[in-house]
Amino acid sequence: MKNTISFRIADFLKRYPPFSNLSVVQLEALSEEVSISYKEKDSLVFEIDESAHDQFYVVHKGAVALWDTGENVILDICDEGDIFGLRPLMAHENYRLRARTQEETILYAIPIAKFRPYIKENRRVADFLVESFASNTRNPYDKSNRGQLLGNADQFNPRNESRLLDLQPVEFSKGIVSVAPETSIKAIAQQMTSKGIGAMLIEQRGIPIGIITDKDLRNKIATGDHSISAKAKDIMSSPVITYPTKLTITQAQMAMMKSNISHLVLTEDGTVNTKAIGILSKHDLMLSLGNNPAVLVKAIKRSRSVEDIKPLRNGVMNLLRGYLDQNIPMALTSKIISELNDSCIKQVVKLAMEKMPSKPPVKFAWLAMGSQGRSEQLLHTDQDNALLFEDVAEDDFEATQRYFLELAKYITNGLNFIGYEFCPADMMASNPKWCNSLSGYQKMTSKWIMNPGPDEVLLSSIFFDYNRAHGDKELVSKLSRHIFDTVKKYPIFLSHLASSSLMNPSPSGFFRQFLVEQDGEHKDFFDLKQRALMPLVDAARVLILHHNVPDISNTWERYEKLAELEPNNKETFLACSYASKALLRFRTKQGLQNNDSGRYINLELLSKEEKMKLKRTFKTIKEIQELLNIRFMVSRVR
Amino acid sequence: MAETTPTLPEFWKAYEASFRQGLPKKVSEANFVVLDTETTGFDLKNDRILSIGALRIKNGTIKAKEAFEVFLDQTTFDAKTVEIHGILKKGKVARIPELEGLQILLRLLENAVLVAHHVRFDVGMVNQALKRQGLPKLMNPELDTSVLFNKSLPRLKRKQEGHYSLDELSEYFDIPKTDRHTALGDAYITAIAFLHILESLQPVSLEKLLKKDRFWEFWKFL
Incomplete structure (x- = not known):
């Protein structure tokens, strides 16, 4: 007897983690235990507080929504290949969410008793589950964050920005230099000098057993307490203080303070019994702290030229990378990054104004358009911007526009220097079309709204997402009011x-x-x-x-x-x-x-x-x- | 219903005994067994069953463990009229005697509602095989997914002759055609199509569902 159905199940499951980590034999054995369930649209799979079933589910076809009934919101929608309802089984608790089908759905139900042995046997399966559960706890709001094993969602408070520092991963030195415990102090000191490092790891059979820092050489050798012919094992600090590599800045700071040490050894599993992966020094920590948004904003504001801003923009990119790696909620990430980008733009505008021979003749505002205006520009992309100035007497218009065009030129060049490419369509304030008075823009937008051809619609779609990056607020609201009123009429x-x-x-x-x-x-x-x-x-x-x-x-x-x-x-x-x-x-x-x-x-x-x-x-x-x-x-x- | 005679084997008696329990009222409580046979041809008298695939559906759920597929050893039968040999030589799978295959089928079947695509053909083949083994005909109520599918469509979209191939169904419901033309593969496609059809028919009771299939009505008056 052969069973094409279990083959079919195996064939599907093998495409998705954690099943992709199982061997063919394991997967086929597991598949024989699976039940295939057909569910109509809007049928309940499990309800909040229901005691956990003896099986968890994989969506084969269709979609299942996970509801938080307290808030009456959908927390996640699982589709093809997504797992749900596993976490309560692992935690031996009742379901915390309601699972209901969004459309006709075919589910594979996998008995937990048959799956559990694989979690124990197969480390990669276990890792996947741990990671998925962990990422679930991070943020119930941001969909891409949530792993697929949702059965419960812990709260992450996105308003609490001070937690950000805690979440930032530390950068540490990965190229470890280590010696055996029998090595002489002299050889160690020579190596430390030639490699320019402040600490040496002492390892035995691949396991870290001690550490010698500059301070040890000063306190134990230079004082004469130990002879220069001593061996590593005589003066090393032992055992070493070890931590896992997934360490946040705050955790690292706490650890160093607690043990009054300047170097942390990071090992595979965070204990002294596994291989060392890296060494984190106080110096590394200080560098990581430099990636703190508050520090960056301060530095941007202090900068005296665009040349100063450019390296800071790299800091912003590092921060962004770190946030993405840490799966920090996108709304928060983009808010902080946009804030930093805004600071850069503001500073460029400020610096440009200082370059001008005279003060601006009238009030003006610098508008970011397109993705930047929407605060959705996280990477360096094109600059789309416009300059809006107060209405002036007809005779003064030309001179006023000329002044602002010159200013805009400084600004767009500055932005280009710090990494914003010029807009290929020339939608920039250095173009007279995008450097206009309030009534000029009002006339232009009215025209778009009243005679919407394809070009007008395209221009509106870029311009209408403007956001004031710098300058007079009242001026911008006047333009917005005009646009909204005109749209209402047409x-x-x-x-x-x-x-x-x-x-x-x-x-x-x-x-x-x-x-x-x-x-x-x-x-x-x-x-x-x-x-x-x-x-x-x-x-x-x-x-x-x-x-x-x-x-x-x-x-x-x-x-x-x-x-x-x-x-x-x-x-x-x-x-x-x-x-x-x-x-x-x-x-x-x-x-x-x-x-x-x-x-x-x-x-x-x-x-x-x-x-x-x-x-x-x-x-x-x-x-x-x-x-x-x-x-x-x-x-x-x- | 066939008279129980002492010559009938134990497994048949058990099969018959299962019918003492009537059919449940609710569709969700009913056992459906979806069957497909692969045969040497379409002639009930001269062709033979090469493999039987079947699975059970209860309350919308199929358990992989309960599904089976067996390959029958038909070499002892008339090799001249039936081109079995050519087909048989290809497969290396273990084959079992026809009687044994029927026994496995009856064990899963019990008094379930039998579902198949063009059910008359599969039941006809099985009945012929039973007859060869000196056994009576199947006693299960039947449902034909081809007929039910036609009923599930809006009147205007139905085909005049009401004939639909399994390929048409699998395309309509977007069921992957993996293992098409293997007995269990086809039974699985039929089963998923059947579940989709149930969803659109929304029968209030099992009795009403059985009435949807005119062949079943026809069978009742036999």
């Missing part, structure tokens, strides 16, 4: 804006396959920006204009506001908010990895997990596009 504009936002079809085909670029330089790559991020960004802009809500330019904040304004669409909007954060994180990570803008993604290089995460957001995009289509009767203007 609602057809919204239909055009909606129509243009629907030009990019949602990225998943019928079988949820990826749409990839058909030709050009990026053939077969997935255009993350155009296909996934922009539809969400565009939809948010149309809807927020429709609701007449000024002063929110960030996409997920817009969706959060929309969820508040339209409780009946709350679920969709919150899903959009999640999705835009997840996609931005994804793009930023890709960009950091490949050292580019992260826009084009080679799908072949993505892990199955990443693909699934990406796909998950596509459904949301489809939903919001359908909503736009209906609300603005897009088919009419098309």
